[in-house]
Amino acid sequence: MSEGRSQSRIPNNDPQQDRIYCAQSLALGGSRPDLPNEGAARSVVAAYVGSLGLADVAIEFRAAPTRPRTLSAEYDSESRVITLDPPPVHELLIAHEMAHVATPTPDNPHGPEFARTFLDLVDRNVRLIHLADELRVCLLVFRVKIDPGPGRWSAPLAGLDRPRLQSLENASDTLAQIEMFLRLSFARSMSPDSDCTKLLSQFWGK
Numbered sequence: 135m136s137e138g139r140s141q142s143r144i145p146n147n148d149p150q151q152d153r154i155y156c157a158q159s160l161a162l163g164g165s166r167p168d169l170p171n172e173g174a175a176r177s178v179v180a181a182y183v184g185s186l187g188l189a190d191v192a193i194e195f196r197a198a199p200t201r202p203r204t205l206s207a208e209y210d211s212e213s214r215v216i217t218l219d220p221p222p223v224h225e226l227l228i229a230h231e232m233a234h235v236a237t238p239t240p241d242n243p244h245g246p247e248f249a250r251t252f253l254d255l256v257d258r259n260v261r262l263i264h265l266a267d268e269l270r271v272c273l274l275v276f277r278v279k280i281d282p283g284p285g286r287w288s289a290p291l292a293g294l295d296r297p298r299l300q301s302l303e304n305a306s307d308t309l310a311q312i313e314m315f316l317r318l319s320f321a322r323s324m325s326p327d328s329d330c331t332k333l334l335s336q337f338w339g340k
């Protein structure tokens with residue numbers, strides 16, 4: 135669609151999109167996709183729809199992979215269709231798309247409300263809670279604005295421990311420590327000339 139190539143484009147109505155993609159990708163790191171086939175992905179979507187009390191959404195699979203596996207999902211809010219690359223699929227990507235379903239904010243699709251819902255859906259999912267604090271730290275380091283909540287789904291499910299780092303969301307003075315932690319992970323997992331690395335250095339300087 136656009137003539138521009140390789141430059142990071144940040145649409146005016148979606149200023150947090152790139153940051154959230156980078157944070158999500160970094161949080162997943164080299165972890166293996168956990169949903170092995172279409173049936174597993176479909177039942178996760180159905181479970182979200184049921185447990186959140188949302189109107190049904192359809193799920194479709196592309197014939198071939200399109201993007202890195204950490205970023206290969208989309209949601210069309212008009213048709214209510216989630217599109218995924220062929221399995222295996224990371225469940226975190228489905229949580230991201232379900233956060234769109236649960237937070238219809240077309241004027242700012244990855245805005246603070248979306249970020250709140252995304253984190254809350256991860257915090258209350260027994261299969262994803264091991265990623266909750268990593269995702270939280272990655273969102274903070276990419277300076278994603280997160281609605282302080284509580285959001286509609288903020289309470290963790292009974293029996294799940296609260297993620298340990300929840301308090302960091304309101305503690306900006308701890309960001310320097312997080313930065314050190316992230317720089318280490320980042321150096322291990324991302325190429326120094328990637329768009330995400332450039333985005334991070336814009337925020338944090340040299």
Ligand SMILES: [Zn+2]
Pocket residue numbers: 230234244
């Ligand atoms: Zn999204």
